[in-house]
Amino acid sequence: MLPDIPKLKQRLHDLLILGVEIERFQSSPLLSMTPKHPIMEGNKAFIIREDGVKEEVILKHSESSIEYDVRDVPVLTLEEFYSKYKTAINEIAVEQHNFYFEQLDEAIEKVGNVVDAKGREVTPDIIIEGFDKLSIDFDERGLPIWPTLLVGTDMDEKLKQIQDQMDKEPYKSRWMSLVERKRMEWLAREGNRTLVD
Numbered sequence: 757m758l759p760d761i762p763k764l765k766q767r768l769h770d771l772l773i774l775g776v777e778i779e780r781f782q783s784s785p786l787l788s789m790t791p792k793h794p795i796m797e798g799n800k801a802f803i804i805r806e807d808g809v810k811e812e813v814i815l816k817h818s819e820s821s822i823e824y825d826v827r828d829v830p831v832l833t834l835e836e837f838y839s840k841y842k843t844a845i846n847e848i849a850v851e852q853h854n855f856y857f858e859q860l861d862e863a864i865e866k867v868g869n870v871v872d873a874k875g876r877e878v879t880p881d882i883i884i885e886g887f888d889k890l891s892i893d894f895d896e897r898g899l900p901i902w903p904t905l906l907v908g909t910d911m912d913e914k915l916k917q918i919q920d921q922m923d924k925e926p927y928k929s930r931w932m933s934l935v936e937r938k939r940m941e942w943l944a945r946e947g948n949r950t951l952v953d
Contacts, residue, residue, distance in 0.1 A: 820844035
């Protein structure tokens with residue numbers, strides 16, 4: 757009988773999980789950009805929105821399983837183990853990704869930041885309308901800190917075309933006007949902040 761080496765097995769397990777976690781984040785930029793905060797106890801979490809509204813966060817348990825035939829374990833290679841771990845983690849990632857977008861859609865609807873193109877093709881007008889609904893922050897040099905846009909690969913080329921259009925009139929002046937208005941809104945927000953000791 758082979759010796760049982762629990763510490764080595766645990767270390768190997770940890771390395772496998774780390775590897776697939778890295779791949780999971782690479783395959784879903786959204787999940788990798790989202791901050792994570794462990795909840796040590798309790799079963800609730802809350803978000804305090806910018807307008808002061810306190811909202812309960814829905815928590816969702818995600819899980820997957822890995823099954824091995826006992827007869828195969830002695831002959832499985834590290835790559836085969838890794839592949840099984842990766843499949844399980846990817847199942848969880850897909851579930852989390854879908855849940856995240858459901859929650860995001862609900863939050864956007866709730867605050868009224870939805871821009872409905874009504875089946876029309878995305879244009880510079882629709883992009884400007886969308887950014888007009890957002891609260892934009894600025895850095896210490898006065899430059900806008902733009903939000904991350906999440907689009908499918910099919911929209912990538914279209915957005916490049918829209919960017920080219922927005923670099924020309926009449927969109928260029930409308931965009932610059934929007935940026936300046938957002939800067940003034942940000943300065944007003946910053947000026948109204950209450951500093952605490």
